[in-house]
Amino acid sequence: MPRDTLAEVSDDALLVLYANGDPDAARRLTLRLAPRALAYAGRLLGDRAEAEDVVQDALLRLWRMAPNWRPGEAQVSTWLYRVVSNLCIDRKRAAMRRPASALADAPEVASGSPDAAAQMMQAQRMAALEEALQALPERQRQAVLLRHVEGLSNPEIAAILEVGVEAVESLTARGKRALAAALSGRRDALGYADEAEV
Amino acid sequence: MNDRIDMQLNRLLAEMAEAPPPEPGEAFLARVMADAAREQPGAAARDVLPGLPRGARVLRPVPGRSAGWIGALAEVFGGRGALAGMMLATVAGLFLGVTQPALLTPLYSETPLDSLDLLSGSDNLWTEVAQ
Numbered sequence: 001m002p003r004d005t006l007a008e009v010s011d012d013a014l015l016v017l018y019a020n021g022d023p024d025a026a027r028r029l030t031l032r033l034a035p036r037a038l039a040y041a042g043r044l045l046g047d048r049a050e051a052e053d054v055v056q057d058a059l060l061r062l063w064r065m066a067p068n069w070r071p072g073e074a075q076v077s078t079w080l081y082r083v084v085s086n087l088c089i090d091r092k093r094a095a096m097r098r099p100a101s102a103l104a105d106a107p108e109v110a111s112g113s114p115d116a117a118a119q120m121m122q123a124q125r126m127a128a129l130e131e132a133l134q135a136l137p138e139r140q141r142q143a144v145l146l147r148h149v150e151g152l153s154n155p156e157i158a159a160i161l162e163v164g165v166e167a168v169e170s171l172t173a174r175g176k177r178a179l180a181a182a183l184s185g186r187r188d189a190l191g192y193a194d195e196a197e198v
Numbered sequence: 199m200n201d202r203i204d205m206q207l208n209r210l211l212a213e214m215a216e217a218p219p220p221e222p223g224e225a226f227l228a229r230v231m232a233d234a235a236r237e238q239p240g241a242a243a244r245d246v247l248p249g250l251p252r253g254a255r256v257l258r259p260v261p262g263r264s265a266g267w268i269g270a271l272a273e274v275f276g277g278r279g280a281l282a283g284m285m286l287a288t289v290a291g292l293f294l295g296v297t298q299p300a301l302l303t304p305l306y307s308e309t310p311l312d313s314l315d316l317l318s319g320s321d322n323l324w325t326e327v328a329q
Contacts, residue, residue, distance in 0.1 A: 018234070018238060019238075019239055020239075021238060021239060021240050026230075026231065026234035026235075026238070027227075027231060027234075030222070030227065030230050030231070030234070031222070031227075034222045034226075034227075034230070035219035035220060035221060035222060036219050038219065038220050038222060038226075039217075039219040039220055042220065043214075048220070052223075052226045055226075055230075056226065056229055056230055056233065059230050059233065059234070060230075060233045060237065063233060063234050063237035063238065064237050066237075066239075067239055122213065125210055125213065126210075126213065126214060126217070129210045129211070129214060144211075148208075148211040148212075148214075148215065149211060149214050149215045150215075151215060176204075176207060179207055180203045180204060180207050183203065183206070183207060183210070184203050
């Protein structure tokens, strides 16, 4: 099937095409789903290499269940978020808790220009936020990321975390409170110390 | 104070959401594509028949069907229903050939076809219509 036609095909249809032997469907589906899955797994695990392993494992499960996929019953992206979430929890439980390395891993930015300073400040803010996210309980971290970073709705998150919508609201609210508490002592690292009091 | 922290947190989360997701690296894509090729239905047949194109469908035996010569013959004729029809026609032909039923000639030779009138009143009807 030509690429320009595949670009308009739904995830469901691409998966069915893959199951039917289409040679290009898997690559199109991977390019469409993997970036967000990698970003999500990376934020859950705090490690890019581990995130790649998890996403590869999740996609492998997707390929294996493709012949039995029922189009219209669930969204492929929601299914993938759920599998990635569970695999990340498994990894976290299996591994010893690593010291947060987000600040150390922050990209080095050449200093000397206003742009470089701004980039460095933004990298610091992101590192501080990621460090605070890593300190959250697993379910709260997932709920906050899915709601406020991935931009999913509460019913979608409920389907991914396999809980009710009220539980999602509670997890998100508690997660944000904990994040705010963790970041309140680091206003200098966030670059907001000099902001006027509201 | 809390409102300000909430606002800053929301701004931070928005910054994180707006950051472009990482592009999958070539090595990662190669690993995923290798998995996909290996797991794609029909991959085992392609291993046995390397010349088979990746898009080709591989026919597999349907579970529950007999694999004997009757099953094979039925597949040739397009299924068991078609095979039954062919057998019925064969038996009917054999029956007609063996019993040699009487010819139909006596039935129509007694009444010549040129004198047969299927609509006996039609001449009168046409006459009335013409008037």
